[in-house]
Amino acid sequence: MTRYRPRTFALELTMIAVALVVAFPVYVLVNLAVRAPSDTSSPLRPTTSPTLDNFTGAWQQGALGGALANSVLVTTASVVVALAVSSLAAYPIARSTAHWSRGVFLLVMLGLVLPFQLATLPLYQTMRDLGLLGHAWALVLFYSGLQVPFTTFLYVGFLRGLPREFEDAAFIDGCGPWQAFRHVVFPMLRPITVTALVLNAVFVWNDFFTPLLYLSGSGQQTLPVAVAGFVGQYVSEWNLIFAALLISIAPILVVYFALQRSIINGFAGGLKG
Amino acid sequence: MTVTSREQPSASHALVTTPAPPHGRLRTTPPWWFTAPAMLLFAFVVLVPSVRGVWYAFTDWDGLDPSFSLVGLENFREVTRDPDARLAIRNTLLIAVAITIVQNGVGLLLALGVNTAVKSRNVLRVLLFAPAVVTPIVTAYLWRNLLGPDGAVNGLLDVAGLDSWQRNWLGDPDLALWSIVGVIVWQYAGYSMVIFLAGLQSIPSEILEATAIDGAGPVRRFWSVTRPLLAPAFTINLMLSIIGGIKLFDQVWALTGGGPGHATDTLSTLIYKDAFTLGEFGYSIALAVVLTIVVAVVSTGQYALLARRERDVS
Numbered sequence: 001m002t003r004y005r006p007r008t009f010a011l012e013l014t015m016i017a018v019a020l021v022v023a024f025p026v027y028v029l030v031n032l033a034v035r036a037p038s039d040t041s042s043p044l045r046p047t048t049s050p051t052l053d054n055f056t057g058a059w060q061q062g063a064l065g066g067a068l069a070n071s072v073l074v075t076t077a078s079v080v081v082a083l084a085v086s087s088l089a090a091y092p093i094a095r096s097t098a099h100w101s102r103g104v105f106l107l108v109m110l111g112l113v114l115p116f117q118l119a120t121l122p123l124y125q126t127m128r129d130l131g132l133l134g135h136a137w138a139l140v141l142f143y144s145g146l147q148v149p150f151t152t153f154l155y156v157g158f159l160r161g162l163p164r165e166f167e168d169a170a171f172i173d174g175c176g177p178w179q180a181f182r183h184v185v186f187p188m189l190r191p192i193t194v195t196a197l198v199l200n201a202v203f204v205w206n207d208f209f210t211p212l213l214y215l216s217g218s219g220q221q222t223l224p225v226a227v228a229g230f231v232g233q234y235v236s237e238w239n240l241i242f243a244a245l246l247i248s249i250a251p252i253l254v255v256y257f258a259l260q261r262s263i264i265n266g267f268a269g270g271l272k273g
Numbered sequence: 274m275t276v277t278s279r280e281q282p283s284a285s286h287a288l289v290t291t292p293a294p295p296h297g298r299l300r301t302t303p304p305w306w307f308t309a310p311a312m313l314l315f316a317f318v319v320l321v322p323s324v325r326g327v328w329y330a331f332t333d334w335d336g337l338d339p340s341f342s343l344v345g346l347e348n349f350r351e352v353t354r355d356p357d358a359r360l361a362i363r364n365t366l367l368i369a370v371a372i373t374i375v376q377n378g379v380g381l382l383l384a385l386g387v388n389t390a391v392k393s394r395n396v397l398r399v400l401l402f403a404p405a406v407v408t409p410i411v412t413a414y415l416w417r418n419l420l421g422p423d424g425a426v427n428g429l430l431d432v433a434g435l436d437s438w439q440r441n442w443l444g445d446p447d448l449a450l451w452s453i454v455g456v457i458v459w460q461y462a463g464y465s466m467v468i469f470l471a472g473l474q475s476i477p478s479e480i481l482e483a484t485a486i487d488g489a490g491p492v493r494r495f496w497s498v499t500r501p502l503l504a505p506a507f508t509i510n511l512m513l514s515i516i517g518g519i520k521l522f523d524q525v526w527a528l529t530g531g532g533p534g535h536a537t538d539t540l541s542t543l544i545y546k547d548a549f550t551l552g553e554f555g556y557s558i559a560l561a562v563v564l565t566i567v568v569a570v571v572s573t574g575q576y577a578l579l580a581r582r583e584r585d586v587s
Contacts (some may be wrong), residue, residue: 004390012391018383019400022459028425043418043425044432075506082315089311092303103307111319115568116518116546117561119322121554122329128320143317154452177303206408208523209545224410228527233415240416245411256406260399263406267464268471 033242054243058230062244066219067226068251070136073210074222075204078143082091082151082200085144087189090155091181095164105156116210134218139211143204151196158192159185168196198266205252223248283410330559335552348559357535358560364450365567368539369518372461377510379458380465382519385495387472388465398470402463409460415525416456417443420528446536449529453537456524461517465510472506473499484549512572519568542565 007084028043058064093105123142124133132138166188170180186193208224215221221229227248233239256263330348334341350359387394404412419425420442427439442452442573476499484494496498522541525531531538531546538546548557 004392008390011386012393015383015386015397016392016393017399018386022401022404022463024429025412025419025425025459028419032418039533044428062516085311085314089308092305092307094304096302098302098305100305104312107283107312107320108315111315113569113572114319114323115561115564116319117520117541118326119319119556121548121558121561122325124316141314142318145314145316148315149319152311177307181303181307202406206406206410208526209410209411209541213549224408224523227408227414228410231527241414242418245415249407249411252406252408253403256403257399260402262441264398264402264467267402267405268467269304 029242029246032239033056033246035239037237037239054239055247058240058244058247061234061240062226062230063221064223064226064230064244064247067221067223068248069239070220071205073224073226074136074139074143075201077140078147079197079200081140081144081145083193083196086148086151087155087186087193087195088181089148090152090159091185093152094156094159095167104172108149108152108156112153120210120213123186133214134220136215136220138214139222142201142210143207147200147203151200154196155189155191156191171191192220194262195266198263202252202263283353326558328563329555330519330562332555336553341555344555348556349563351556352559352563357538357543358563360535361540361560362563364537364568365519365521365539365541367429367450368454368457368521369515371451372457372518373511373514375454376458376462376514377465377507379410379462380510381460383466383468384469384473388470398467402467404460404463405467407460409523412460413456416459417528417552420452420456426508443529444533446533449533449537453525453528456528457518457521461514465514468510468513469503469506472503476502504579504583508576508583511575511579515575516568516572519564519571531569540567 012238031047032043033054034052035047036051036053038051039047089104093101127138127142128134132141162185166184167180170184175183195246206224210230211222211225212228215225227244230244231241331343331345332341333344335349387397389403391397421427422441422444424442426442430436430438440448443449479496480502482492484498489497520541521539522545525537525539525542526545529537531542540563543558544560544564547553549559
C-alpha cells in the first residue's frame with residue numbers, strides 16, 4: 001500500500017492530468033478577466049498585455065462592495081442564530097425520554113425531507129404582508145429557520161454519543177440547566193459545532209434562489225444576486241463579467257484554502273450523523 | 274463524581290455511551306422550553322408555510338387576489354395535461370439519475386486514485402474538492418461562456434484536431450441537458466470523492482494486506498473487501514446526489530434558463546416561472562407538491578434499500 005512503484009508514478013501523472021482538467025475553467029476565468037475587451041483572440045491563448053481595468057469596472061458598476069457586505073452580514077447572523085437555537089433545542093431532545101421529545105425529533109426529521117420550494121411561495125406572501133421583502137433581515141429570519149432541522153439533527157446525533165456524567169457533576173455542584181448547557185454541554189459540542197458552522201455557512205453564502213425572491217429589485221442584495229443582475233445587464237461583455245465572477249468567489253476561495261482541513265472534514269464527516 | 278465512578282463496572286466502556294441508570298435526584302432533565310426558539314423559527318419558516326402550500330395547491334390563487342376558490346384536484350389534473358410539466362418531470366428525473374451515476378462513479382475513481390501512495394495526494398484532495406465550495410450560480414455563468422459556440426471547450430477541441438466534435442453545447446436541445454449534467458459533475462465529483470475517501474480511510478489496512486497475501490488481485494480486493502465496507506459512504510453519496518439533482522435550480526437557471534424552449538426546464542425552474550412570471554401560484558404550488566412527493570418517495574425508497582444492503586453486508 002505504501003511503497004512507491006513505477007505504477008504509482010503513472011497513477012500520479014494521471015491524477016495530476018485530471019486535476020489540470022478540473023482547474024482548466026479557472027485558467028480561462030482568470031485569463032479573460034485580465035484581458036482588454038478589444039483583444040478577441042482565442043480564450044485559450046494567454047493574454048499578452050494584462051489589465052486590471054475589468055476589476056475596477058466590475059466593482060463600481062456592479063455595486064459589489066455593498067453586496068459583499070450584505071453577504072457577510074446575512075451569513076454571519078443566520079449561522080450564529082441557527083447554531084445557537086439548534087444546539088439549545090438538541091439538548092433536551094437528546095436527553096429527555098418523554099413523548100414530546102420524540103415528537104419534536106420526528107418533526108425535525110420531517111423538516112429534513114420537505115423541499116423548501118413547497119414553503120417558498122406561501123412564505124413569500126407572508127414576508128410581503130409583513131413588509132419584510134427587500135430587507136436583508138428577512139433572509140436571516142429565513143435561513144435561521146430553514147437550517148434548524150439539519151443543524152438540530154447533527155447536534156442530537158452528537159449529544160447522544162456524549163456521556164452524561166459531566167452534566168450530572170454540574171448539577172450536583174448546583175448549576176441550573178441553563179448554566180449546565182452554557183458552561184458544560186456547549187463547550188463539549190465544539191467538534192460538531194465546527195462541522196455545522198462550515199456546512200451552514202457555505203450553504204447560506206452560496207444560495208441564490210432565496211435572495212432572488214426576497215431581495216430582487218431592492219438595493220440590498222447578496223453577492224450571488226448581484227452577480228446574476230450584473231450578467232443580465234452586461235450580457236456579452238464577458239471580460240467584465242469574468243472579473244465580477246472572480247471578485248465574487250475570491251473571498252470563499254481564500255477562506256477555503258486557509259481552513260481547508262476543517263472544511264473538508266466538515267463536509268466528509270458531518271453527514272454521517 | 275465519586276457516586277458515578279463507583280457505579281461503573283471496571284471493565285466496561287459501554288456505560289459511557291449508553292445513558293447511565295437513573296439516579297434519583299442527581300438526574301436533571303433539561304426543560305422542554307429549550308426547544309422553543311428553534312421550533313418557533315422552524316414553524317414560521319418551514320412548517321406553517323408548507324401546510325399552507327399544500328392547501329393552496331387545491332385553489333386557483335394567483336398570489337395577490339385575496340378572494341380565491343377551491344378547485345379540488347384541478348391543478349393536479351392540469352399537471353398531467355401540461356406538456357411543459359411532463360417534460361420538466363422527465364428532465365428532473367433524468368438529471369437526478371445521470372448525476373447520481375456519473376458523479377459517484379467519477380468520485381469513487383478519484384477517491385481510489387487519491388487513497389494511494391501518490392505524493393501529491395493532499396494537494397489533489399484540496400484541489401479536486403475546491404469547486405464544491407464555490408457559488409453554483411457563479412460556476413454556472415463561467416461554464417455558460419466555456420460551453421458557448423466560440424467558447425473554450427470548442428477552442429480546446431479545435432486545438433486537439435477534433436473540430437468535428439465541436440457543438441453548440443447549451444443551444445442544442447438534445448445536448449443541453451447533458452451539458453448541465455457535465456457541469457454538475459465537474460463541480461461535485463470532488464464532494465463525492467471526499468466522502469468515499471473518508472470511507473476508504475476507515476478500512477483497516479490489515480484486512481487488505483491479508484487478502485493480498487491470500488492471493489487476491491486488486492480488482493478482487495476492491496470488489497470483495499473495499500466495496501462492501503464502503504456501504505455507508507455509498508448511502509450518503511447516493512442520497513445527497515439524487516436529492517440534490519431533483520431539487521436542482523441555480524445551475525439550470527444560469528446555464529440555460531430552462532431553454533432552448535423548455536428543453537432543460539426542471540420542476541424547480543418551472544415552479545419559479547409559473548409563479549413569478551405567469552402569476553399562477555396555485556398551479557405552481559401543485560408542482561411543488563409533486564416535487565415533494567418525488568423527493569419523499571425517492572429518498573425513503575432509496576434509504577430503505579441501502580439500509581437493508583448495509584445490514585446484509587455487515
